[in-house]
Amino acid sequence: xxxxEKILASSIELFAVNGYAGTSMAKIADKVGIKKPSxxxxxxxxxxxxxxxxxKMVDEYVEFxxxxxxxxxxxxxxxLYESFKTHVHDLARNDASIQFYxxxxxxxxxxxxxxxxxxxxxxxxKARMLLEIVVAKGQTSKEITTELNAKSIARTYxxxxxxxxxxxxxxxxxxxxxxxxxVWNVFWRGIRINLE
Amino acid sequence: xxxxEKILASSIELFAVNGYAGTSMAKIADKVGIKKPSxxxxxxxxxxxxxxxxxKMVDEYVEFxxxxxxxxxxxxxxxLYESFKTHVHDLARNDASIQFYxxxxxxxxxxxxxxxxxxxxxxxxKARMLLEIVVAKGQTSKEITTELNAKSIARTYxxxxxxxxxxxxxxxxxxxxxxxxxVWNVFWRGIRINLE
DNA sequence: GTCTATACGGCGATAGAC
DNA sequence: GTCTATCGCCGTATAGAC
Numbered sequence: 052x053x054x055x056e057k058i059l060a061s062s063i064e065l066f067a068v069n070g071y072a073g074t075s076m077a078k079i080a081d082k083v084g085i086k087k088p089s090x091x092x093x094x095x096x097x098x099x100x101x102x103x104x105x106x107k108m109v110d111e112y113v114e115f116x117x118x119x120x121x122x123x124x125x126x127x128x129x130x131l132y133e134s135f136k137t138h139v140h141d142l143a144r145n146d147a148s149i150q151f152y153x154x155x156x157x158x159x160x161x162x163x164x165x166x167x168x169x170x171x172x173x174x175x176x177k178a179r180m181l182l183e184i185v186v187a188k189g190q191t192s193k194e195i196t197t198e199l200n201a202k203s204i205a206r207t208y209x210x211x212x213x214x215x216x217x218x219x220x221x222x223x224x225x226x227x228x229x230x231x232x233x234v235w236n237v238f239w240r241g242i243r244i245n246l247e
Numbered sequence: 248x249x250x251x252e253k254i255l256a257s258s259i260e261l262f263a264v265n266g267y268a269g270t271s272m273a274k275i276a277d278k279v280g281i282k283k284p285s286x287x288x289x290x291x292x293x294x295x296x297x298x299x300x301x302x303k304m305v306d307e308y309v310e311f312x313x314x315x316x317x318x319x320x321x322x323x324x325x326x327l328y329e330s331f332k333t334h335v336h337d338l339a340r341n342d343a344s345i346q347f348y349x350x351x352x353x354x355x356x357x358x359x360x361x362x363x364x365x366x367x368x369x370x371x372x373k374a375r376m377l378l379e380i381v382v383a384k385g386q387t388s389k390e391i392t393t394e395l396n397a398k399s400i401a402r403t404y405x406x407x408x409x410x411x412x413x414x415x416x417x418x419x420x421x422x423x424x425x426x427x428x429x430v431w432n433v434f435w436r437g438i439r440i441n442l443e
Numbered sequence: 444g445t446c447t448a449t450a451c452g453g454c455g456a457t458a459g460a461c
Numbered sequence: 462g463t464c465t466a467t468c469g470c471c472g473t474a475t476a477g478a479c
Contacts, residue, residue, distance in 0.1 A: 054444080054445095069357060070266070070268065070354065072266065072268035072269055073268055073357055075471080075472065075473085076472080076473065076474085077471085077472080077473095085444090085445070085446090086445070086446060086447085087473090087474090088445080088446075088447085088448095088474080088475080088476095089444065089445050089446075091473095091474070091475080092444050092445075093444090096473075096474070097472095097473070097474090153413070154354070156413065156416065156417065157353075157413045157416050158266065158350065158354070158416070159416065161265060161269055168416070168417045171417055172417050172418075175417070196436070198436075199429075199432055199433060199436070200429075202429070203429030203430070203432060203433060204433060206426050206429050206430060207407070207429065207430045207433040207434070209410065210406070210407050210410025210411055210413075210414075210426075210430050211403070211406050211407060211410055212410070213409065213410040213413045214405065214406025214407055214408070214409040214410035215406055217349070217352065217353045217406075217409045217410075217413075218406075220352065220353050220354070220355065220364070221352065221364045221367055221368050221371070222368075230402050230406075233395075233396075233398070233399030233402050233403065234399070234402060234403045234406055236395055236399060236437075237395060237399060237400060237403040237434065237437040237438060238403070238433065238437060239437075240392070240394075240395070240436070240437040240438070241433040241434060241435075241436040241437030241438075242433060242436070242437075245441055250462080250463095271453075271454065271455085272454080272455065272456085273453085273454080273455095281462090281463070281464090282463070282464060282465080283455090283456090284456080284457080284458095284463080284464070284465085284466095285462065285463050285464075287455095287456070287457080288462050288463070289462090292455075292456075293455065293456090
């Protein structure tokens, strides 16, 4: 692993856990195993490093959503349920990249808002589109109601995921996964065809 | 308004917007209209000030939820809908106290976690209980399904609120309120009695 | 590219006069 | 309680040798 890759990997974890202000260049250097000034051979300053990390994370998040939806299953309900569980599980397990994404989408560092929100908004859109396709399939196969549009359903799905993400700080992995089951039941009742 | 009240009011806004590390004692003093050392006549240090603010915010949040549910309406659906809208509206309007609550429940300052999560967890519980009572009424009056328990429904409600809260950074007030409508529709379909 | 040494600013916090 | 002055620390960032 080259130094630059190590810098990226270390930064992701530290930023995700300690936030932007809470992560010093010294701590990053420590984790990488080099001295602080050596970082500046790779990045002009802390902001440039953070922006580079963010770009990587944004792409990774969309890819994560894509993979989580790539489930072999007999019906759309199972696909959505498995994706939902994977999502929550990785969040609750404190997966650094997902935590990073959630944290800085909500609270971008002061001064970097304009540089970040554009790409964040784009990736939100992409992730939601991937889900919309699955939802639309479910509507075609008569598993999901057509009284609601696919976009609304996809939005709700992500709201629930993010709401559960918020809980990971004060609740344990088991508790969050248990809450996720409750939430899923309400969600599925909300979108399924009533006759079922 | 006495100095101490001014300190509290100023701190809430600054912490909510700029976070703990991002809010210096100097900035708080500036906003209050005094000099930095004068703050130390009222609080031993920054942590003590923050903890005092948090205590106030935790109580205020429960009170906010209580009030939002105190709606004169013919049916439970309307009560829940109005409460939901009030909640989202105040979030999207960047109401400092709700933002403060959401921010630091999810990302407590390093070193203060143990001191905060206990009271946070308690207030979460209280707020959810208030909602559970309303949901239970809806179940009795046969508006809400009894296939789901009131706790699950209340949890889902707050997940949706928090999920929508996350959006306030990158979307405008109008967009968030529009999303809230979509989300509400899925939620209501999920908890209503099917025959309706 | 990595190091040691260092500059410089902002931070939390204190001393002591009024 | 509020002020001016100041301390000590740690943050980002740079200079310059190897």
